[in-house]
Amino acid sequence: MSDFSPGQRWISDGEAELGLGTILSCDPRSVTVLFGASQETRTYSSRQAPLTRVAFGSGDRIRAASGWTLTVDDSKESEGLIVYIGEDEQGELRELPEAQLADTMQFDQARDRLLTGQVDRNDWFDLRFRTLHHHHRVEQNPALGLAGPRIDLIPHQLYIADEVARRHAPRVLLADEVGLGKTIEAGLILHRLLLTGRAERALVLVPASLTHQWLVELLRRFALEVTLLDEQQSLAHGDSNPFETGQLVLASQDWLFANPHRQAQAQACQWDLLIVDEAHHLDWSPDHAGPGYACVGRLAADVPGLLLLTATPEQMGLESHFARLRLLDPDRYHSLERFKEEEQHYVEVAEAIDALERLPGSAEDHARLAAVMDEADSLALLDTLANPESGEPQQANARQQLRDQLLDRHGTGRVMFRNSRRHVGGFPERRLHVTELEPPSSYRRVLGRLERDEDYLDELLIETGLDHPEVLIYLDSMYRALSDDPLNTEPWWQFDPRVTWLMEKLADTGESGFANDKVLVIAHDRETAQGLAEGLRVLGGMHAPVFHEGLSLVERDRAAAAFADEEEGSQVLVCSEIGSEGRNFQFCRHLVMFDLPLHPDQLEQRIGRLDRIGQRHAIELHVPVFTGSPGEKLLRWYREGMDAFSAPHAVGSEIFDAFGDALADALLDEESLTEVITETRALFESRLAERDAGRNRLLELNACRHERADEVAAAIRELDEDRALPRYLELALDIFGVDSQELGGGIMHLQPSPQMLDGLPGLAKGEDGFSATFSRSRALARDDVHRLSWEHPLLREMMGRIIDGTMGNTALALLKHPSLPAGRVMAELIFRTHCPAPRTLHLNRFLPPTAVRVLLDESGVNLTDKISFTGLSKNLRKVKKAMARDLIRSRLDALRELLDRGEQEAERELPSIVESAQVRMREELDGELARLVALARHNPAVRDDELTALRDERSALDTAIEGTRLRLDAVRVIVTVGEES
Structure with a gap:
């Protein structure tokens, strides 16, 4: 009874979150406590109440229920209650009875928790210190944000992600060729921006057919959970804005571009990053912007960061490519004519880079370099290369600097990253297998009439409703369209020899057969894909899932998953042309092109489903064609005109624009076809030569700087092997x-x-x-x-809880040592740097929370350098909480003195911590700012807002680091015991 009196303030040992409690009543058997802040009442046994009396000492700051605060100087006791004496905020001497303390007072800080008897387990304290140590180390690793994702360490992907994610509000076009990992690059950039605090909200817009693939990819590779938004989900949120329901939102372009109301809602949100996949589908011309382009344009104007993804940036021509760049920076790319003029300049720069590799070289090489260099620093480096007395290391360094300057200061390399297969290397061989088949009578009858009667083509177009030349190439589509013909009485797949050929290949166990392999089949249209699957089922008893645009997203994903399953999955997947975009089937090496697409870029898209980075087998391309048919002539044009099956060349769109109409007219004329092929070949070789000499050459050189990529990969491996x-x-x-x-x-x-x-x-x-x-x-x-x-969500969640919470910030342990007398007290204090700053500054790369450990004996002697944390921890023994609280109560005054002394010791370490952080920050940002200022004089792709943001960032970081303070993060009381304890 004597321990408790009404009005006293106590806290619950097991439920500290209840706040400060007030004794309502007590008797010899029980005590009742009201926790006013949480409006909870508890009744405990008087003898075993899990409560700790709250008693503050000199220097503690306490708050009254009416809101004012008191700094305690002294206290007195009156009828079992404590009255605190001290100064208020105005410096006036006042008294505050404990019954008038604020119920909402929390004891989260280590000092408060310790002095009120709240102690955690000893191993919790160990974990807290180790968490601070590892967090400090990992946050400064240059690979932060790139080391955690489940990816291969592929140099060009790492370089692009590192380069782009370093920038303020990056706005770039990721245009690697098909299969080089644009989705992975975008995911890496997003992951790092989120981890470093440079982005918190992102909107990802992808074609409807790829929404679930992106959803799975972001979760599986990057452990990022996103909200997949569609109309059904949006309606479920009623009148509220559905785009506010998640930090990361994934939506279908098809859905959003067709819905002005949802577009307005998306635009009303605050996004840090916008990602748009398959951006070449955004339709734009100087006279008209399609709905998709207009929607992305409005969003891009408000969102600081923008990533556009396309494997074919020039699929619709140079004008289309300009349109993508215009979304990234409308001020820079405002004139199509000026952009075309700049293109001509890139050849000179590429030639200068080649000349640089040959230096000291000829007078002509020096002239080429001087023509594109006018900066004093560049000319000085050029003189170093020309000076025969310069040493080899000096010349190598000068050559590298000049190369970087040329790449930085010229061209679109800062806003566009395009790697090609020939530049990256390591891709498998492509093998083309052509099977010539005799056309069945139903097809031969129509083809024969077309050869005899020039006017029949016009009649056929009217009769079938098909376009030219599709009506000639896709004979099964033509047959279906002629359904009124009395001779067309059976489904096309019952007589088409391509179906029989495919069934035989699927059953063939020999080297040329498919029996032991997965096979992807792509046909031009949906009806052909469905008919082929039906034919395989009826004629061969084979189950083949179908993937086409008429299926729902879930049905498409189910078909793709059935094909991907190694043990019980289907051997073959039949796709319409939609299977050529975005999907990754690199686990498969056989591609059957049941027919051929008309556009070279679509052909490359098909092959790119299998021929992707990481593919470990040669790609087997199988094309069945009808002898003498327009389809066979199209195959000749692809093979002889542009080597379309051997490798991607990135000039298909321009060639098709030049010869598409002539090719269509030549599909029924062998002589005309030979002429078209000859002209195609000449343009193809000319364009390859121009590509190698001009902008594409610069883009390839700039898209992966291997020295930087190697540094990033080494930093990742350091974390992998930690x-x-x-x-x-x-x-x-x-x-x-x-x-x-x-x-x-x-x-x-x-x-x-x-x-x-x-x-x-x-x-x-x-x-x-x-x-x-x-x-x-x-x-x-x-x-x-x-x-x-270290970047896995489980690790980050546990570390975050420890760093941001109170777990382990107090402890008490016993130390038995023969040279130490029993009953001595030591305090192990862990201070942590505190530097409030916006997350977007990513302060942690220069000054992550830094632990300062101070170990004091009870006389205040600093033992930190003599006894290590690990050495001490190994010899400590745990103690029961009740005993720990009693020990703390008995040494309150001594502990307060040690806490004050420890703070003075820790403060001596702060100046060196601050100075080191400032040096790191200034070295990195001053160098980057100087580089960008020099670059901006030559390359208008460096935006003014980027320079302004970098200057502001440097200033804000300097101020924040200068204002760094230390605060007590955790404290462990150590009590020595004798041999008998």
């Missing part, structure tokens, strides 16, 4: 209540235990958890296995 990660994770899992079971082969299974703390990613209570590995290669080989890294 031996501290498994040790840290083992300790964290134990403390957070997660069971870990080794499955063998470097794989473990993580599962919630009954004691697990709530809200851990992927570990909901009552569920099975997930399998995981630290190995990048194992994770790449197993889609069902998570890759654990």
Whole structure:
């Protein structure tokens, strides 16, 4: 009874979140406490009440229920209650009875929690210190944001992601050729921007056929959960803006571009980044902007960051390419005519770079370089190269600097990144297999009449409703369109020899057969794909899922998944032309082109579904054609005119624009076809030579700077091979209540235990958890296995909770040592830098939360340098909480003195921490600012707002770092014990 009196203030040991409690009543058996802030009442046994009396000492700041604060100087006791004496905010001497303390006072800080007897487990304290240490280390790693995703370390992807994600509000066109990983590049950029705080909200717009593929890719590779938004989901949110329901929103272009109301809602949101896939479909001309282009244009005007993705930036011609660049920077790309003029200048720059590699070279080489260089720094470097007395290292350095300057200062390389297969290398061989078949009588009858009667083509176009030359190339479509013909009495697939040929190949177990392999079949239109699948089922008893534009997104994904399943999946997948865009089927090496597309870019899109980076087999391209048919002539044009099957050349669109009409007219005339092929070949070779000499040459040189890519890859490997990660994770899992079971082969299974703390990613209570590995290669080989890294959501969640919360910020332990007398007290204090700054500054790359450890004995002697954290922790013993609270109560005055002394010791470390951070910041940003200012004099692709933002960022960082302070983050009291304890 004597321990409790009405009006006293106590806190709950097990429910500290209830706040400050007031004793309402007490008797010899029970005590009742009101926790006013949470409006909760608790009744405890008087003898075993889990309560700690709140008592503040000199220097503590406390708050009255009426709102004013008091800095405690002294206290007195009156009828069992404490009255605090001190100065208020105005410096006036006042008294504050404990009954009038604010109920909402929280004891989150280490000092408050310790002095009020709240102590955590000793291993929690260890985990907190190690978390600060590892967080500080990882946040400064140059690979932060790029090391966690489940990707191969491919140089050009790493370079682009690192280069773009460093920029303020990046606005770029990712235009790598098909299969080089534009989606991965965009995901890496997004992942790093999110992790570093430079972006918080992003909108991703993709074709309807790719929405689920993007959804899965962002989750599987980057562990990013996005909100997939469509009209049904939007209606479920009633009158509220559906785009406000998630930080990362993925939506179909087809849906958004057709809905002005939803466009207005999307535009009303605050986005940091907009990603648009397959951007070549955005229709624009000087006289007209299509609905998709107009929508993206309005969004791009408001959103700071913009990533446009397209494998064929010039598919619709140079005008279309200009339109994409115009979205990125309308001020820079405002005149199509001026843009065309700039294109002519790129040849000179490419020639200058080639001349640079030959230096000291000829007088002509020097002239080429001097013609594109007018800066004093460039001319000085050129003199160094020309000076025979310059050493080899000096010349190599000068050559590299000049090369970088030329690439930086000329062309569109700053806003457009385009890698080609020949530049990247490592791609498999493409093998073309052509099978000539005799056309069936139903097709031969029409083809024969076309050869005899010149006017029949016009009649056929009217009769079928098909376009020219599609009516000639897609004979099964023509047959279906002539359904009124009395001779057309059976489905086309019953007599078309291509169906029989395909069934035989699928059953053939020989080297030329498909029996043991997956096979992707692509046909021009939906009806052909459906008919072919029906023919395989009826004639051959083979199940072939169909993938076409008439299916829902879920049905398409189901078909693709059935094909991808290695054990029980279908051997063959039949696609319409929609299967040529975006989908990744690189696990397959056989592509059957049941017919040929008319446009070279569509042909390359088809092949690109299999011929992707990471493909480990030669690509087998199978084309069945009818002898003497227009389809066979189209095949000749592709093979002889532009080597279309051997490799992508990126000039198909221009060639088709030049010869598409002539080709259509020549499909029934062998002599005309030969002439078209000859002219096509001449233009093809000319355009390849121009590409190698001009802008594309510059783009390839600029799209991957291997020295930088190697540095990023090395930093990633450093984190991959970090031996501290498994040790840290083992300790964290134990403390957070997660069971870990080794499955063998470097794989473990993580599962919630009954004691697990709530809200851990992927570990909901009552569920099975997930399998995981630290190995990048194992994770790449197993889609069902998570890759654990410092960037994995589970690690970041646990570390975030520790750093931002109170877990482990107080502890008490016993130390038994023969040379130390019993009853001595030491304090291990962990201070942490505190530097409030907007997340967008990404301050952590220069000054992440930095721990300063101070170890004091009870006389105030600093033992930090003599006793390490690890050495001390190994010799400590845990103590029960009740005993810990009693020990703290008995040493309150001594502990206050040690806390004050420790703060003075820690403050001595602060100036060097601040200075080091400022040096790192100034070295990086001053160098980058100087580079961009010089670059802006030559390359208008450097936006004024980019320079302004960088200057503002440097100023804000300088101010923030200068204002850094230390605050006590955690404290452990250590009490020495004798041998008998």
